[in-house]
Amino acid sequence: MKGLSVEKAFHTVTEAFQNCLKRFPVTVAFIFAFTAYLIHLTSISWTGEERLLFITGYYLSVGILLSLTLHLWSEEVKSRMWKTGIQLAAHALLIADAFLLYRYLGTESSWIEIGIAHTAAILTIGLSTFFLSFLREKNDIASWNFALNAVSSFAVTQIIGLILWAGISLLLFSLHQLFDIHFSGKCYAYIYYLCSITLALILFLGLLPQGEDKHNRAPHSSEFLNGIIHYLFLPLTAGYLTVLYMYAARILVSWELPTGWVSWLIVALMTVCIAIQFGLYPARLENNKRFDNWIARWMPVLILPLLLLMTIGIVRRFNDYGITVNRLYLATLNGWFYFVCIGLFAIKARRINWIPISFAIIFLLTSALPVNYAGITKNVILNEIKAEMQRSCQAKAPLSLQQYEEWMYSLPEKQAIRINSKFRYLNSWFGTESVTHLIDRNVTYNLYSVAADTETNAAPAGTDSGKVTYSGAIDSQTNISVPKGYTRFIAIPSDGMSSRFLTIPRQYLENGILPVSLDTRTDNLNDSAYIELSTLEMLEKNSKHGHIPPTSFRCNSPKNLFMLTAFDIHYEKNSDEDIRMSIKGYLFKK
Structure with a gap:
């Protein structure tokens, strides 16, 4: 019996390899190409033109997902010419997109708009893997079974790949320990690519159901999943509903507007609600229990009034702080929640695939079209700034730093803070190029210092009765662009220390400008930076x-x-001690 089991297992693995080669030839080619690319990158220590490295990895990785989706869809199409034409067109579009993205990354334009568009497109491709082949089905059981099988197979094959990689790595490490045979760290990386990418993905493709198994229309409920939903998710949903209805009653009694936090609580509630809809779906069709059907249809009705809290909170944020990319997407998500709740009630939750499909379509339409939320936000804020400049600014654009400061000081404090914050938002989200037709590039480097000067009535953020402390550091994922006109830079500190520590005489507190020695030299002069407190x-x-x-x-x-890029400063207000400070950053040189 044991021999038969081993033989059967070997036969299953062999069959999986042969199956994926016949069924997904383009996907297999992308997998091998992506693995070879990663091995090559590791062998050259990931050096080279960053744009080219990123675009090549993007093309090969997205190509795996796109080709898999197209292969699964083509199995449902009888016309050979039609499915071949669609596949060629889709891959041609991916190649064109990679070339356009390569050129775009060579400019100084912000990646926000194009990054969101590509995220929406990749999400749509990924979701279509589970649903595109099942659009003609009478219900969503076949796609549900296929999605469950695909997700579980992917998880299992990834675990197998990781276990195999760990086992081979342990063997190589043992050879080093026992026989003093050395293997570089790159060897372990090569093994990881082969096990967790090539082997795992090939096994995953081979295990995907096909034919009648792919369109398995028999509902199979899981006792484990039903238990989690009934004894964990439903009580959690009840807790969310109770808290939100109590909060709604409180703000009605006190006649006040909801806070912004309520929006995130409702997002969590709707996420749990949608998860329950998907989890209960096969059990409802198999067992047709009255309680499960009642939950599926009437839970969205219970949530529907609470969506008004989210709507009011979003409107309040728009009125108080204006338009942003995040608020536009949050408002759209709120509208989609109304659509989901009303739709589930209207069709008695008989179909559920339309929920993720509609989400992907809306995300794609609001992100990837020429008129998109990022572009709308940028244009609206720019128009608001231009209108204020025409009304109150005497100088002609682009404004120098002195002209900009004079304009800010001429405005009422709240208006100056609001306009300056809009410039900072555009500069942060859409890059310096989005505002340089209104203000000089030098002004963008000083927007925070201008904000500090205009907010004259603000209390010091890091002060108490005697001690003053300020600190901060950039996020590790922040990209730092080289300012225009500068050709080289030096990391500060330049001696490899984590930060440059120094003491600054207390007398400089009077004018608020701290001369900070950088321990470098330019033209026989010691370099110093002037940092405004x-x-x-x-x-x-x-x-x-x-x-x-x-x-x-x-x-x-x-x-x-x-x-x-990082700083820490301490001093006593009522003391004669000097200022203690540590800094980190980059000194750019022309």
């Missing part, structure tokens, strides 16, 4: 989770510009 205060005040944006400061040499 008010700017450090503003950076900490506006930091998110301690993260600050890279901030530029002028230097004693006009050929240099210092960009701060």
